[in-house]
Amino acid sequence: MILVTGGAGFIGANFVLDWLAQSDEPVINLDKLTYAGNLQNLASLEGDSRHIFIHGDINDQQKIATLLKQYHPRAIIHLAAESHVDRSIHEPEAFIQTNIVGTFRLLDIAYYYWKEQEGEAQQAFRFVHVSTDEVYGSLCKDAPAFTETHPYQPNSPYSASKASSDQLVRAYHHTYGLPTLITNCSNNYGAFQFPEKLIPLMIVNALSGKPLPVYGDGQQIRDWLYVKDHCSAIRRVLQAGIPGETYNIGGWNEKPNIEIVHIICDLLNELHPADYHKLIKYVTDRPGHDRRYAIDARKIERDLGWRPVETFETGIRKTVKWYLDHQDWVANVHSGEYRKWIESHYQEHAG
Numbered sequence: 596m597i598l599v600t601g602g603a604g605f606i607g608a609n610f611v612l613d614w615l616a617q618s619d620e621p622v623i624n625l626d627k628l629t630y631a632g633n634l635q636n637l638a639s640l641e642g643d644s645r646h647i648f649i650h651g652d653i654n655d656q657q658k659i660a661t662l663l664k665q666y667h668p669r670a671i672i673h674l675a676a677e678s679h680v681d682r683s684i685h686e687p688e689a690f691i692q693t694n695i696v697g698t699f700r701l702l703d704i705a706y707y708y709w710k711e712q713e714g715e716a717q718q719a720f721r722f723v724h725v726s727t728d729e730v731y732g733s734l735c736k737d738a739p740a741f742t743e744t745h746p747y748q749p750n751s752p753y754s755a756s757k758a759s760s761d762q763l764v765r766a767y768h769h770t771y772g773l774p775t776l777i778t779n780c781s782n783n784y785g786a787f788q789f790p791e792k793l794i795p796l797m798i799v800n801a802l803s804g805k806p807l808p809v810y811g812d813g814q815q816i817r818d819w820l821y822v823k824d825h826c827s828a829i830r831r832v833l834q835a836g837i838p839g840e841t842y843n844i845g846g847w848n849e850k851p852n853i854e855i856v857h858i859i860c861d862l863l864n865e866l867h868p869a870d871y872h873k874l875i876k877y878v879t880d881r882p883g884h885d886r887r888y889a890i891d892a893r894k895i896e897r898d899l900g901w902r903p904v905e906t907f908e909t910g911i912r913k914t915v916k917w918y919l920d921h922q923d924w925v926a927n928v929h930s931g932e933y934r935k936w937i938e939s940h941y942q943e944h945a946g
């Protein structure tokens with residue numbers, strides 16, 4: 596079996612669902628259930644003995660040691676993190692505690708577990724660390740996309756914390772030989788994304804007639820990847836990646852934010868007619884806002900044969916439909932802590 600951390604979050608839940616749709620190999624899912632962890636994402640697995648959910652923190656070494664001893668996973672897929680840049684600007688502490696200290700604690704326990712394995716089990720063990728393209732910093736408009744050797748220049752507390760965790764993972768491979776792999780992926784979108792991130796926030800706000808807050812001039816560029824494509828890339832890296840290597844994962848889909856918002860308004864207008872464009876509102880920019888991210892995903896294609904399946908047009912249509920069909924999920928999220936966060940946050944940006 597495999598151990599997934601953060602499997603109740605956006606990418607984690609998609610990963611667990613995808614994994615169990617394709618294989619009967621059980622998953623132990625360790626998640627702290629922060630505001631971003633939502634077990635409703637995994638409701639379709641209720642009663643499925645292949646999914647073992649453990650409520651816990653990656654900082655809790657004793658709990659992880661017990662888990663490893665009990666279940667003997669052949670791999671750890673590490674997704675647990677604080678993941679939202681705006682939150683990291685307001686309250687960076689949790690990012691340091693989970694993304695840096697938590698990753699260190701998990702790595703350290705994984706190392707002792709791996710060292711005690713023998714023969715084939717030791718050889719086959721993998722620690723896959725799921726990271727972000729934001730560690731590379733910001734690109735000018737015409738600069739070439741990030742390759743795996745691009746220098747780390749993180750600009751937000753979020754990206755700095757992820758960069759630190761990447762460096763620790765690298766060090767555990769280099770110093771101790773732990774068979775680690777690092778993936779640096781661009782912005783994901785799809786089902787179950789918490790509606791604080793750009794795409795779900797715009798869909799959810801538009802459907803309830805709320806303003807669509809575009810930071811600054813809306814010309815910041817992100818490289819969008821449909822979440823299921825990210826999941827297939829992680830599976831491929833686990834299966835065939837070389838320990839010690841880093842793989843960039845991207846969608847070959849660079850778009851400025853304002854274009855994304857217009858595409859969402861057009862799609863919503865087609866599927867649930869109303870004038871959504873009039874809700875667009877330019878608001879105060881995010882401090883230190885990175886201008887452009889772009890991933891050069893040629894290495895993973897060349898070495899592991901992975902390419903995304905979805906185009907932005909097909910992926911965004913599926914995503915908008917999903918949010919339209921799952922308004923109960925959105926309502927459930929809204930009744931939680933999310934409401935408090937969005938109120939204080941939006942007031943600031945509305946300036």
Ligand code: NAD
Pocket residue numbers: 600601602603604605606607625626627628629630631632633651652653654673674675676677678679693697725726727728757779780781782783784789
């Ligand atoms: P998310 O915020 O939706 O989910 C994070 C999950 O981790 C939640 O279920 C949360 O409860 C859990 N968690 C947080 N702290 C924990 C702790 N201390 N112990 C155990 N569980 C904890 O995040 P996401 O968007 O699904 O991102 C998953 C991973 O992928 C993160 O490492 C993130 O940096 C990376 N990533 C995300 C994107 C993106 O666009 N969302 C892109 C590239 C990389």
Ligand code: TYD
Pocket residue numbers: 679680681782791792793794796808809810813815816817852881
């Ligand atoms: P986000 O989804 O938070 O991801 P990240 O900051 O990790 O790239 O934001 C994506 C882009 O959208 C980013 O340039 C900030 C911008 N943005 C807005 O313009 N308005 C919003 O309300 C949000 C949440 C993001």
